Amino acid sequence: MASHLLAGERLVRALLPGGELEPEQLPPRLRAELEAALGEKPEGGDSASGPAHLVSFRLIRELHQYLRERDSTLYLHELLEGSEIYLPEVVKPPRNPELVARLEKIKIQLANEEYKRITRNVTCQDSKHGGTLSDLGKQVRSVKALVITIFNFIVTVAAAFVCTYLGSQYVFTEMASKNPDPLPFPSFPPL
Template identity: 85%
Template sequence: MASTLLAGERLVRALGPGGDLEREQLPRKLRAQLEAALGRKRAAGDSATGPQRLVSFHLIRDLHQHLRERNSRLYLHELLEGSELYLPEVVKPPRNPELVARLEKIKIQLANEEYKRITRNVTCQDAQRGGTLSDLGKQVRSVKALVITVFNFVVTVAAAFVCTYLGSQYIFTEMASRVLAALIVASVVGLAELYVMVRAMEGELGEL
């Protein structure tokens, strides 16, 4: 925030010998402060020539107050003609080397995490391919077990039908009754086998 004013030639002439402020009978202290501010040398390293002419807002307020108390016809805006607000260049402090190193380390960590996040899907696909090849033997065994189960089901139902058909000859004399009884028993056995197969498949799917 600006707190000083870069005085123009109008204010310098007014404060000089024979200037407009000479007849205003400025207090000695205020005049000395203004003359010191207008004749202040520039700081070392400043390439510009001549005095710096920096006047604080506090001195400008004191000058304005004095002119108002004397009911002067000399107005402050006339004295400040050609003057500008002085905004000194902000000198940035040097950065802490430890802080810079820590920020670089954090940037590297964030970059690594971003890389891992981007390549996560590719890694998962590769792992899935490797898992498919490695589990090929397990899948073959599962298919083999399924074929054996179906074969056992057919054999069990057929055996139940044959046994019932042969055994029913001691009960029924007609062929139709014997076949009907064999079908009923084979159906019951088949339903029981299907129930056991479904429960076993549900258990395997649950483990997957």
């Protein structure tokens, strides 16, 4: 977690003699702590990138509180211009060699299982020789199922036709036999 700030040039210049913080008359303890902090370099700081000084957030808060109490026209955000939050490098602990070896074994096992699952239905038979007897059995069963389906369709269509044809003869003959003598139309007297 970040707890320090890389001080920018403006904050460093403000603390030097004749800087912006001189008229504010900082308390001696705060000034001494700030000067000590600005004199240090961070652990990972390289001198090629220029002066980089670490200041703790606690010192920045104290400076901000002091400036607010004095009703100073110098604002903290102006002093911190060019500063950056310092994030120290995270040091990863070395890995346990036994754990690494176990993980490698598990990875190899999983890769082998995946390979076996993928190649489970692949046969080593040469496709030029026509396959095995089990392939012939599968083909015969699929053809048999297709023939039975076609036969059932034909029988169903024929039965529906016969049922409709014979049923229509019975329905229409009964209606004709029920009404053998039609009544003559009544005659109306002439007008």
